[in-house]
Amino acid sequence: xxxxxxxxxxxxxxxxxxxxxxxxxxxxxxxxxxxxxxxxxxxxxxxxxxxxxxxxxxxxxxxxxxxxxxxxxxxxxxxxxxxxxxxxxxxxxxxxxxxxxxxxxxxxxxxxxxxxxxxxxxxxxxxxxxxxxxxxxxxxxxxxxxxxxxxxxxxxxxxxxxxxxxxxxxxxxxxxxxxxxxxxxxxxxxxxxxxxxxxxxxxxxxxxxxxxxxxxxxxxxxxxxxxxxxxxxxxxxxxxxxxxxxxxxxxxxxxxxxxxxxxxxxxxxxxxxxxxxxxxxxxxxxxxxxxxxxxxxxxxxxxxxxxxxxxxxxxxxxxxxxxxxxxxxxxxxxxxxxxxxxxxxxxxxxxxxxxxxxxxxxxxxxxxxxxxxxxxxxxxxxxxxxxxxxxxxxxxxxxxxxxxxxxxxxxxxxxxxxxxxxxxxxxxxxxxxxxxxxxxxxxxxxxxxxxxxxxxxxxxxxxxxxxxxxxxxxxxxxxxxxxxxxxxxxxxxxxxxxxxxxxxxxxxxxxxxxxxxxxxxxxxxxxxxxxxxxxxxxxxxxxxxxxxxxxxxxxxxxxxxxxxxxxxxxxxxxxxxxxxxxxxxxxxxxxxxxxxxxxxxxxxxxxxxxxxxxxxxxxxxxxxxxxxxxxxxxxxxxxxxxxxxxxxxx
Amino acid sequence: xxxxxxxxxxxxxxxxxxxxxxxxxxxxxxxxxxxxxxxxxxxxxxxxxxxxxxxxxxxxx
Ligand SMILES: Nc1ncnc2c1ncn2[C@@H]1O[C@H](COP(=O)(O)OP(=O)(O)OP(=O)(O)O)[C@@H](O)[C@H]1O
Ligand SMILES: [Mg+2]
Numbered sequence: 001x002x003x004x005x006x007x008x009x010x011x012x013x014x015x016x017x018x019x020x021x022x023x024x025x026x027x028x029x030x031x032x033x034x035x036x037x038x039x040x041x042x043x044x045x046x047x048x049x050x051x052x053x054x055x056x057x058x059x060x061x062x063x064x065x066x067x068x069x070x071x072x073x074x075x076x077x078x079x080x081x082x083x084x085x086x087x088x089x090x091x092x093x094x095x096x097x098x099x100x101x102x103x104x105x106x107x108x109x110x111x112x113x114x115x116x117x118x119x120x121x122x123x124x125x126x127x128x129x130x131x132x133x134x135x136x137x138x139x140x141x142x143x144x145x146x147x148x149x150x151x152x153x154x155x156x157x158x159x160x161x162x163x164x165x166x167x168x169x170x171x172x173x174x175x176x177x178x179x180x181x182x183x184x185x186x187x188x189x190x191x192x193x194x195x196x197x198x199x200x201x202x203x204x205x206x207x208x209x210x211x212x213x214x215x216x217x218x219x220x221x222x223x224x225x226x227x228x229x230x231x232x233x234x235x236x237x238x239x240x241x242x243x244x245x246x247x248x249x250x251x252x253x254x255x256x257x258x259x260x261x262x263x264x265x266x267x268x269x270x271x272x273x274x275x276x277x278x279x280x281x282x283x284x285x286x287x288x289x290x291x292x293x294x295x296x297x298x299x300x301x302x303x304x305x306x307x308x309x310x311x312x313x314x315x316x317x318x319x320x321x322x323x324x325x326x327x328x329x330x331x332x333x334x335x336x337x338x339x340x341x342x343x344x345x346x347x348x349x350x351x352x353x354x355x356x357x358x359x360x361x362x363x364x365x366x367x368x369x370x371x372x373x374x375x376x377x378x379x380x381x382x383x384x385x386x387x388x389x390x391x392x393x394x395x396x397x398x399x400x401x402x403x404x405x406x407x408x409x410x411x412x413x414x415x416x417x418x419x420x421x422x423x424x425x426x427x428x429x430x431x432x433x434x435x436x437x438x439x440x441x442x443x444x445x446x447x448x449x450x451x452x453x454x455x456x457x458x459x460x461x462x463x464x465x466x467x468x469x470x471x472x473x474x475x476x477x478x479x480x481x482x483x484x485x486x487x488x489x490x491x492x493x494x495x496x497x498x499x500x501x502x503x504x505x506x507x508x509x510x511x512x513x514x515x516x517x518x519x520x521x522x523x524x525x526x527x528x529x530x531x532x533x534x535x536x537x538x539x540x541x542x543x544x545x546x547x548x549x550x551x552x553x554x555x556x557x558x559x560x561x562x563x564x565x566x567x568x569x570x571x572x573x574x575x576x577x578x579x580x581x582x583x584x585x586x587x588x589x590x591x592x593x594x595x596x597x598x599x600x601x602x603x604x605x606x607x608x609x610x611x612x613x614x615x616x617x618x619x620x621x622x623x624x625x626x627x628x629x630x631x632x633x634x635x636x637x638x639x640x641x642x643x644x645x646x647x648x649x650x
Numbered sequence: 651x652x653x654x655x656x657x658x659x660x661x662x663x664x665x666x667x668x669x670x671x672x673x674x675x676x677x678x679x680x681x682x683x684x685x686x687x688x689x690x691x692x693x694x695x696x697x698x699x700x701x702x703x704x705x706x707x708x709x710x711x
Contacts, residue, residue: 224688226688226689227687227689229687230687230688230689231689233687233689234689234690237690237692246653246655265687266684268692269653269692270690270691270692270693271686271690271692271693271696272686272687272689272690272692272693273684273685273686273687274684274685274686274687275684445689448690449689449690452689452690452691452694456694462701463694463697463698463701466688466693466697466701467688468688471688473686473688473696473697473700473701474685474686474687474688475683475684475685475686476683476684476685476686477681477682477683477684478681478682478683478684479678479679479681480679480680480681480682481678481679483678487661487662487664488664488665488668489662489663489664489665490662490663490665490666503662504659504661504662506657506659506661512684514684514686514696515681516699516706518706519655520653520654520655521654521655521656521657522654522655522656522657523656523657523658523659523660523661524659524660524661525660525661526660526661526662526663527663528663528664533666535664536664537664537668537669537670538661539670539671542678542679588676588678588679589671589673589674589676590676590677590678591673592670592671592672592673593670594664594668594669594670608660611661612654616706617678621677621678621680621681622677623677623678642673644675644676644677644678645675645676645677646677647677647678647679647680647681648677648680649680
């Protein structure tokens, strides 16, 4: 793992008698949830629930005496939609009057609670086992097909009685969360002492409070409600792809079912600050589903001559067919993500008793959904632009959410992002549920954070507070421009010098770094051939960074042997290739240092030494630079240093 | 100890006539406000330093 910014004093030794608390990470999306636990080695791992699912559908369904929670509840959307509840997470903290009523209803509708003013609720029909009354909001019900709620009763009973049950949104959320934590406990074989739960950045205070209350009601001790972008980036901090710098700019792309969330983050030795975020509830898996459902409906009609109109469907029979396709394509999409070949979609009795089997390969699929990809890319572009950034400034893309598992989306990103950008697809960490797997990254990040929190000693209450929303410690200042070194260099005759800098540029503290901050760099210095004058010297500058855009004519393509030329060629020749390159310009000289080397060694006729330089930018913005010579791995005496005054505060 | 970044780099020898530039006692540009994400060991270390009023050097000791 990457070392934190600066060092942490060793935590007090935990008494060995008390075992570490059992903590988990929970990703509670509107569509799917997942759970991660910590391994003995301290790594986070997403677990499968008792149904063998890692992506646990956020659905609760009542059918007769049975209650289904999770993936088994989803098929109920076809024939038992009235008693099947979905999309309940996004309603947390909302009053009934705040919920839009114009949405198409494909599941149990949200109603005004009969007794509680302005409280959203659901009404479902159940069969009440007689004579035992059903426990109020039956929190003990577990997800399982073959365990009716009251089957434990050995005594023969009379026929169950049809009844109606009202559940508030809060109760449904509690019921679902309870089932999640039960799965974790079944897996671990012990009770869970605390959990970090991921929340969307746009969740307001009401939603957060409602989620926390629902979790507490489910018996979960909430250690922290963690922003989704923070959870995802923590995974990157713990296990960065090889070649990624400890200081980097990362773009988090979260595409779930019902929305797109983007964040531009500055990561500085594990310290993460948010540069810009955006949220668009009109782009997501939903749009992809529509295209895919329409595609297969068309196929169905073509093959079977049975008319089928979907997305939107008006006819009840078509509606049911659409619901069936919607469930079936979950499998199709996962297959498409996993392999480029043909992915099938099969539905028994899709319409009028006619079965359907269709298939689509990745290339065709990507074509069908390219407008959705394009929307995501352009939203990313806009967000970067709003923060005065462009794709060139992004070192890493972190994908989050089921829809971000689609390789075609990554390919679309790579068209406009520089070759140097690291993505989990280019790093090969998506395959086989690897580090970069977008469907498990949130739960894993939450588990890692739960571990960090559980290791803070109980008495450090102030420090624990610093992880709550609205605490005073998250507001920090950041450097607005990069600070670095210039190693002056003899201009080489005839050859072009490196820009106007007059020497070699080495970044010290990159812009967007939160302060106070310390950074220590080490490198080798060439001191030349001469025996005397073995001097190390450099200037410290604050610089202005920009982007140089150059247009080139593409190299002329040789004509074909037959000398034929089609009309298109003429146009292509006109088109210019654009290259973009980062630039650095000197702006403010902060200081300049030099010292005579005492430990240089001669290599192939040239003197060389290792130099270590420490930059500290104080809370007030003062900069202190110190330089040492390092010989045989040991730091020598402080050679030189200087300190600048703090900048004005306004 | 602070983590040291090893840069794969060889800086060039100084020009013969180079001498350190006169320090101008200038400061860096005005800082701007950002929001830190309360996550991970680095944030914890940051908060510990703030709460206990410690410097980086204090952390080393
Ligand atoms: N491997 C996959 N390939 C493609 N799509 C997938 C894959 N896995 C899941 N999905 C799709 O991703 C979406 C769910 O994503 P995710 O679990 O991130 O949503 P969520 O965060 O629960 O939902 P929301 O964005 O509505 O809050 C669904 O449309 C699902 O079909
Ligand atoms: Mg989501």
